[in-house]
Amino acid sequence: MAIALELVVQLGQMLVVLALAPLLTGYVRKVKARLLRRQGPPLLQPYRDLLRLVRKEVVLAQNASWLFRVAPYLIFATTWVAAALVPTFATGLIFSHAADMIAIVALLGSARFMLALAGLDVGTSFGGIGSSREMMIASLAEPAMLMVVFTLSLLAGSTQLSSIAASMQGPGVGLRVSLALALVGLIMVAIAENARIPVDNPATHLELTMVHEAMILEYSGRHLALIEAASHLKLLLYISIIACVFVPWGTAVSGQGLGAYVAGLGIYAAKLAAAGFMLAVFETVIAKMRVFRVSDFLGAALMLGFLATLLLFVSRVT
Amino acid sequence: MALQGLLWCIATLLGTGVAAIAMARHRSATTLVYGVALCACMIALAIAGWSLLALDSPGEALTLPVGLPWLGAHFRIDALAAFFLVVVNLGGATASLYGLGYGRHEETPGRVLPFYPAFLAGMNLVVLADDAFTFLFTWEFMSLSSWALVMAHHRRPGNAAAGYLYLLMASFGTLALLLAFGLLAGPAGGYAFDAIRSAPTASLAGVVLVLALVGAGSKAGLVPLHVWLPLAHPAAPSHVSALMSGVMTKVAVYGFVRIVFDLLGPPVWWWGGLVALLGGVTAFMGVLYALMEHDLKRLLAYHTVENIGIIFIGLGLAAAFEANEMPGAAALGLTAALFHVFNHSVFKSLLFFGAGAVLTATGERDMERLGGLIHRMPFTAFAFLIGSAAISALPPFNGFVSEWLTFQAILLSPALPQWLLKFLVPAIGALLALSAALAAACFVKAFGVSFLGRPRTEVARDAAETDRWSLASMFVLVALCLLAGILPGYFIDALAPVSQALAGAHLPRQEQLDWLTIVPIAQSRSSYSGLLLFLFIALAAGVGAEVIHRWASAATRRSAPWDCGFPDASPVTQYTAGSFSQPIRRVFGSVVFRAREEVHMPPPGDVSAARMHVRLHDVPWDVLYVPTAKLVSFAAERLNKVQFLTIRAYLTLVFGALVVLLIVLAVWQ
Numbered sequence: 001m002a003i004a005l006e007l008v009v010q011l012g013q014m015l016v017v018l019a020l021a022p023l024l025t026g027y028v029r030k031v032k033a034r035l036l037r038r039q040g041p042p043l044l045q046p047y048r049d050l051l052r053l054v055r056k057e058v059v060l061a062q063n064a065s066w067l068f069r070v071a072p073y074l075i076f077a078t079t080w081v082a083a084a085l086v087p088t089f090a091t092g093l094i095f096s097h098a099a100d101m102i103a104i105v106a107l108l109g110s111a112r113f114m115l116a117l118a119g120l121d122v123g124t125s126f127g128g129i130g131s132s133r134e135m136m137i138a139s140l141a142e143p144a145m146l147m148v149v150f151t152l153s154l155l156a157g158s159t160q161l162s163s164i165a166a167s168m169q170g171p172g173v174g175l176r177v178s179l180a181l182a183l184v185g186l187i188m189v190a191i192a193e194n195a196r197i198p199v200d201n202p203a204t205h206l207e208l209t210m211v212h213e214a215m216i217l218e219y220s221g222r223h224l225a226l227i228e229a230a231s232h233l234k235l236l237l238y239i240s241i242i243a244c245v246f247v248p249w250g251t252a253v254s255g256q257g258l259g260a261y262v263a264g265l266g267i268y269a270a271k272l273a274a275a276g277f278m279l280a281v282f283e284t285v286i287a288k289m290r291v292f293r294v295s296d297f298l299g300a301a302l303m304l305g306f307l308a309t310l311l312l313f314v315s316r317v318t
Numbered sequence: 319m320a321l322q323g324l325l326w327c328i329a330t331l332l333g334t335g336v337a338a339i340a341m342a343r344h345r346s347a348t349t350l351v352y353g354v355a356l357c358a359c360m361i362a363l364a365i366a367g368w369s370l371l372a373l374d375s376p377g378e379a380l381t382l383p384v385g386l387p388w389l390g391a392h393f394r395i396d397a398l399a400a401f402f403l404v405v406v407n408l409g410g411a412t413a414s415l416y417g418l419g420y421g422r423h424e425e426t427p428g429r430v431l432p433f434y435p436a437f438l439a440g441m442n443l444v445v446l447a448d449d450a451f452t453f454l455f456t457w458e459f460m461s462l463s464s465w466a467l468v469m470a471h472h473r474r475p476g477n478a479a480a481g482y483l484y485l486l487m488a489s490f491g492t493l494a495l496l497l498a499f500g501l502l503a504g505p506a507g508g509y510a511f512d513a514i515r516s517a518p519t520a521s522l523a524g525v526v527l528v529l530a531l532v533g534a535g536s537k538a539g540l541v542p543l544h545v546w547l548p549l550a551h552p553a554a555p556s557h558v559s560a561l562m563s564g565v566m567t568k569v570a571v572y573g574f575v576r577i578v579f580d581l582l583g584p585p586v587w588w589w590g591g592l593v594a595l596l597g598g599v600t601a602f603m604g605v606l607y608a609l610m611e612h613d614l615k616r617l618l619a620y621h622t623v624e625n626i627g628i629i630f631i632g633l634g635l636a637a638a639f640e641a642n643e644m645p646g647a648a649a650l651g652l653t654a655a656l657f658h659v660f661n662h663s664v665f666k667s668l669l670f671f672g673a674g675a676v677l678t679a680t681g682e683r684d685m686e687r688l689g690g691l692i693h694r695m696p697f698t699a700f701a702f703l704i705g706s707a708a709i710s711a712l713p714p715f716n717g718f719v720s721e722w723l724t725f726q727a728i729l730l731s732p733a734l735p736q737w738l739l740k741f742l743v744p745a746i747g748a749l750l751a752l753s754a755a756l757a758a759a760c761f762v763k764a765f766g767v768s769f770l771g772r773p774r775t776e777v778a779r780d781a782a783e784t785d786r787w788s789l790a791s792m793f794v795l796v797a798l799c800l801l802a803g804i805l806p807g808y809f810i811d812a813l814a815p816v817s818q819a820l821a822g823a824h825l826p827r828q829e830q831l832d833w834l835t836i837v838p839i840a841q842s843r844s845s846y847s848g849l850l851l852f853l854f855i856a857l858a859a860g861v862g863a864e865v866i867h868r869w870a871s872a873a874t875r876r877s878a879p880w881d882c883g884f885p886d887a888s889p890v891t892q893y894t895a896g897s898f899s900q901p902i903r904r905v906f907g908s909v910v911f912r913a914r915e916e917v918h919m920p921p922p923g924d925v926s927a928a929r930m931h932v933r934l935h936d937v938p939w940d941v942l943y944v945p946t947a948k949l950v951s952f953a954a955e956r957l958n959k960v961q962f963l964t965i966r967a968y969l970t971l972v973f974g975a976l977v978v979l980l981i982v983l984a985v986w987q
Contacts, residue, residue, distance in 0.1 A: 054866055057871055057873035058871075058873065058875070059876075059877050059880075060876050060877070061877070061878070062877065063690065063693070065692045065770065066692075073859040074855070074859055077854075077855045077856075077859035078855055078858075080858045080862075097845040098833070098850035099846060099851055100846060102722055102725055103713055103718075103722065106711065106713050107713055107851070109710075109758055110707070110713060112758075113707065113710060113761075113762060117703075117762055117765060117770060120770045120893065121766075121771065123772035123889065124879050124891075125893060126881055128893025128898065131766065132893060132897065132899075132900065132901055135758070135759035135763075136901035138755055138758065139752070139755045139756045139758075139902060139905075140755075142751065142755035143751035143754075150729065150744070153729055158843045159729065159843070160843070160844060160845065218879055221873075222871060222872075226866075292901070292904060295904075299905075306748050309747070310741070310744045313732045313740045313741070313743065314741070
């Protein structure tokens with residue numbers, strides 16, 4: 001019975017992330033529009049977009065291969081699984097031991113691998129430019145993320161996100177220089193990985209600076225819907241990681257009962273709203289940078305993560 | 319029993335090699351040689367696998383009355399040898415299966431067939447050798463038979479030079495190993511491994527470590543001793559390339575593990591730091607070299623360099639932990655390294671088989687002249703894709719599991735008390751993280767440029783799927799990539815006797831855990847379940863596809879590519895290997911390779927094409943090898959005069975040498 005309940009909660013988490021992700025994107029767009037004193041699209045617009053896309057027929061390029069058609073499903077599935085394994089409203093769910101933080105980073109790597117290959121499949125120059133730049137960004141963002149993971153897991157003595165969240169609430173942590181460096185590094189990685197300003201512009205088309213949009217230029221219909229849903233999920237995932245590690249208060253712990261889950265869900269929604277608001281403000285006040293400056297930006301993130309790890313190695317007294 | 323069976327398999331292989339000399343011109347020779355090699359390797363694989371699972375730790379020993387008269391040839395199989403025999407014979411069996419199809423396209427079978435079984439026998443013998451003489455003899459036998467295979471197509475441009483460099487580096491490595499064994503045996507001269515093990519630790523143990531690192535490292539491809547590897551491995555026929563990259567480098571790792579963890583006695587902490595640092599630098603440099611490469615087989619060879627680096631990171635950490643008496647952590651480092659040995663042998667063989675299939679179908683190794691092969695060779699493309707995902711350390715495949723274990727070992731290392739290690743290990747962790755991410759970029763390039771997009775040449779357009787033998791062999795390896803990725807617990811358990819024997823501890827038993835999760839230390843610390851992830855991904859993708867196809871549109875229409883409304887018909891406008899890696903070259907290459915880009919623009923009004931040249935410097939080659947070669951040729955020119963002296967001068971030289979030696983002896987005493 002207890003196991004059945006835990007399974008239901010795990011399934012609930014999978015559905016919650018899937019349902020909330022487009023709302024988060026719509027909310028960020030709305031806040032950005034309001035900051036620019038525009039009315040902006042309604043909050044539910046991303047859902048309508050997805051619905052319209054899955055109803056449309058797919059227009060495939062003549063020489064698109066089977067990989068091009070399979071990739072969206074795999075990208076969506078890996079991103080969804082990764083997002084479902086990050087603690088959102090509750091920690092210690094039944095399958096949370098399946099993947100630790102390193103595995104979650106690698107799962108996102110799998111999704112990116114497929115996406116970059118799909119960008120090269122049709123053989124257009126825009127697809128190539130997107131894939132090439134995406135892999136350059138990833139080659140710096142992924143190590144930076146791993147260094148942040150190192151920092152957190154050295155502090156918590158674990159790479160499991162649930163254990164890290166629990167230890168961050170414990171008495172032994174307090175304010176640390178390493179944590180601050182890791183937070184800044186993680187935010188920089190999250191911005192780059194989600195193709196946000198200043199690294200990439202999610203609203204752009206027909207610009208030589210675009211990265212993510214260039215890779216998916218040939219996609220249409222249900223395939224495009226899946227990829228869009230995956231990128232909504234990815235934004236939610238990164239915000240969930242930041243919230244779960246750096247603002248762990250109010251998260252329910254598995255087995256606490258329905259009341260705690262509902263409270264956890266409410267607090268989680270509040271955290272998402274706050275983070276989404278900050279993201280929108282940040283994107284509004286900053287300008288997009290040249291693509292070859294991105295390496296400086298992410299190199300700084302990598303160095304921050306490295307410094308945080310090094311500080312922990314050195315300050316550890318044995 | 320097991321040992322005798324293995325030696326009979328090896329004798330069969332050697333006999334096949336000799337017989338192949340006589341019948342190389344016969345039509346059925348190819349089928350016969352690869353068929354016999356396949357059977358021998360399968361039997362040896364079964365025996366080695368059974369030994370690994372069932373044998374108790376001291377193993378089985380046997381002395382044959384060949385070799386040095388007062389020594390004989392000692393052979394022994396213990397857990398370590400059994401594990402490496404599994405790797406060698408798995409590689410041998412799949413390569414032989416592949417060779418059954420691939421070998422038919424061979425232009426000069428007489429140059430390949432005799433040496434191929436000999437090479438397999440040599441690798442088996444190195445792993446079984448139990449005294450220094452047998453070890454060195456079989457090591458040289460392995461080197462020379464593989465050299466002969468590298469020279470099989472010696473008329474192709476570049477191959478003769480590659481063979482020459484390989485021969486030089488192999489002799490240099492053996493020289494280092496010879497000196498290492500000399501120091502290990504000590505003045506008493508006990509060359510059997512038992513005698514070395516029971517003797518007190520050699521006084522110059524640090525020197526032995528460095529010599530072993532040079533000797534085994536030059537065969538395995540540690541930077542800066544890697545220069546021969548990307549030239550020699552691709553020069554051989556593809557199934558031999560797979561054996562050299564996937565298996566022979568592992569035999570070199572075996573030599574290093576045998577000397578350092580078994581024969582040399584308790585390690586000192588700085589050994590671990592040195593080995594892990596070299597591993598980190600090798601991993602990072604290897605993948606950067608690979609990114610700059612557009613020859614498919616050479617790119618794979620550079621990735622071997624990278625993966626050897628990852629293996630040595632694990633070994634170095636294990637040595638550092640062992641020196642500080644942390645056996646559990648040492649077992650983790652060692653298990654990670656050995657699991658990566660197995661994994662790399664599987665996916666590297668797979669990738670070389672794929673490259674070989676492309677080479678047979680198109681005659682091209684240059685990726686810039688390929689493209690669109692996924693339409694013409696769908697099965698090869700699928701196999702190569704799985705291999706690429708596995709080597710890029712993507713879950714749920716096997717490469718990820720061993721890299722994950724290495725990361726876990728790194729996360730245990732703040733407990734190491736030495737300050738130098740505290741600074742070094744985070745840097746090594748960063749290098750490992752960078753090389754994992756860059757490897758993914760490199761394989762997007764390798765697969766994307768060769769197999770995706772539109773064909774760039776006629777040969778790529780007219781390619782045809784490869785034969786069934788080759789495909790069977792590739793799909794066996796695809797299955798292994800997935801199996802080792804989703805059921806890693808069984809593989810880790812199989813490694814337990816090896817790490818028990820070498821590090822004095824092993825990881826907790828994994829097979830009884832729920833959902834086949836692997837837990838290297840404790841559940842609350844870290845866990846990973848490839849099976850669950852695989853099921854979840856399959857389920858999520860299946861649900862997504864089902865929901866969309868049932869309730870939404872399944873209509874599909876083919877049309878011209880959109881490409882922002884400006885599609886270009888010419889396949890030349892696609893991204894190439896060079897343009898794909900250009901951003902990464904800008905980020906890393908200007909420092910590591912001193913890369914310089916020169917753009918020659920025609921003056922205004924001139925309609926000729928603009929040109930861009932990229933200059934890359936191979937820094938280890940420029941700094942280390944070119945001056946050494948200059949020094950050697952300078953010394954040789956000077957010494958040349960000694961060959962043309964009068965008899966009186968020679969007598970004086972002999973006398974002088976005698977006097978000097980006597981003085982040295984007198985001072986020494």
